[in-house]
Amino acid sequence: MTYGNNSRQQFLLLLILLLPTLAFSAYSSTQNTSESDCGKHIVHCEGERHYPDGVVYQGEFMYGKPHGKGLMTWKDGSTYKGHFVKGLRHGEGEQTFPDGSSYLGEFDHGFMQGQGLFTFACGHEYHGMFFKDKMEGKGAIHFINGETYSGDWVEELPDGDGIYTMTDGTRYLTSFRSGKRHGEGTVAFPTEDLMTTYWKKGKPVKVARFEFKNGDQLISNWETGSLLNNLTYTLQSGITVTGNLSTIESELLKKGIQPENLRQNIALVYYAIAMEYKIDKDYKKASEIIDQAQSKLLPGDLLFQIIEIHKQTAVPNIQIN
Numbered sequence: 393m394t395y396g397n398n399s400r401q402q403f404l405l406l407l408i409l410l411l412p413t414l415a416f417s418a419y420s421s422t423q424n425t426s427e428s429d430c431g432k433h434i435v436h437c438e439g440e441r442h443y444p445d446g447v448v449y450q451g452e453f454m455y456g457k458p459h460g461k462g463l464m465t466w467k468d469g470s471t472y473k474g475h476f477v478k479g480l481r482h483g484e485g486e487q488t489f490p491d492g493s494s495y496l497g498e499f500d501h502g503f504m505q506g507q508g509l510f511t512f513a514c515g516h517e518y519h520g521m522f523f524k525d526k527m528e529g530k531g532a533i534h535f536i537n538g539e540t541y542s543g544d545w546v547e548e549l550p551d552g553d554g555i556y557t558m559t560d561g562t563r564y565l566t567s568f569r570s571g572k573r574h575g576e577g578t579v580a581f582p583t584e585d586l587m588t589t590y591w592k593k594g595k596p597v598k599v600a601r602f603e604f605k606n607g608d609q610l611i612s613n614w615e616t617g618s619l620l621n622n623l624t625y626t627l628q629s630g631i632t633v634t635g636n637l638s639t640i641e642s643e644l645l646k647k648g649i650q651p652e653n654l655r656q657n658i659a660l661v662y663y664a665i666a667m668e669y670k671i672d673k674d675y676k677k678a679s680e681i682i683d684q685a686q687s688k689l690l691p692g693d694l695l696f697q698i699i700e701i702h703k704q705t706a707v708p709n710i711q712i713n
């Protein structure tokens with residue numbers, strides 16, 4: 393099994409950079425208008441004005457400036473339809489961009505600011521708070537591959553508490569700093585198992601604790617992205633075994649533990665390790681370990697089916713770091 397590599401495997405951070413820059417946020421051309429019937433001496437009127445730089449405005453004026461409802465069209469094809477105050481976009485409105493992206497929401501003194509929906513040209517959607525044309529505050533982004541991030545944003549990057557949900561339903565509930573997982577968090581797998589661990593600048597560090605659906609637990613420390621050695625596995629009954637994944641499995645079987653009560657838990661540990669390698673773009677290592685995970689499962693196991701989805705995906709979907 394192999395993982396491909398193209399633009400869809402970009403980290404979420406790179407996708408955020410697709411947000412267009414609004415050089416015309418505090419649009420200055422309205423301060424240097426051509427003469428028209430809606431001149432500076434008219435308190436209020438409606439009309440159309442063509443500006444020297446090719447911008448066309450149709451709508452309401454006050455003392456010669458766009459004020460009220462109107463439509464502004466730029467030379468590059470960008471448009472804004474909504475409210476103006478003293479020549480600036482202010483209030484509710486919709487902005488479109490030459491690349492096909494668009495913004496629908498609140499504006500404040502020329503900036504996208506407040507609550508809004510930004511639709512990227514590629515189809516990704518961000519719904520949440522903006523500040524001076526940047527995603528900032530609470531918001532959620534939905535990727536076209538089905539993955540989502542919902543939480544805090546600072547300067548267009550996930551920063552603070554957030555939840556990243558993968559296409560298979562796995563959820564990363566953790567803190568982010570400058571777009572990277574950072575601090576203690578929990579991974580909630582679709583199998584109803586949990587892993588609590590720590591990340592530093594996007595890398596798993598310190599202790600990882602698995603709480604399996606059947607009541608068993610496993611504790612280990614991350615070593616360069618892996619949990620294969622120095623593990624402690626505790627059965628719900630209280631029996632404890634230490635070692636690496638292979639020796640733990642064999643020791644538990646010697647103690648009469650039924651394989652069906654063990655295989656999915658051990659496989660999930662391999663799966664969790666593989667996902668970290670995949671997020672880190674080490675697709676070769678991820679491929680090897682996820683195959684190890686699946687080799688311990690039966691086709692009817694939920695995790696087996698989840699892994700099949702990953703293996704059938706032509707390119708990796710992971711956006712987070």
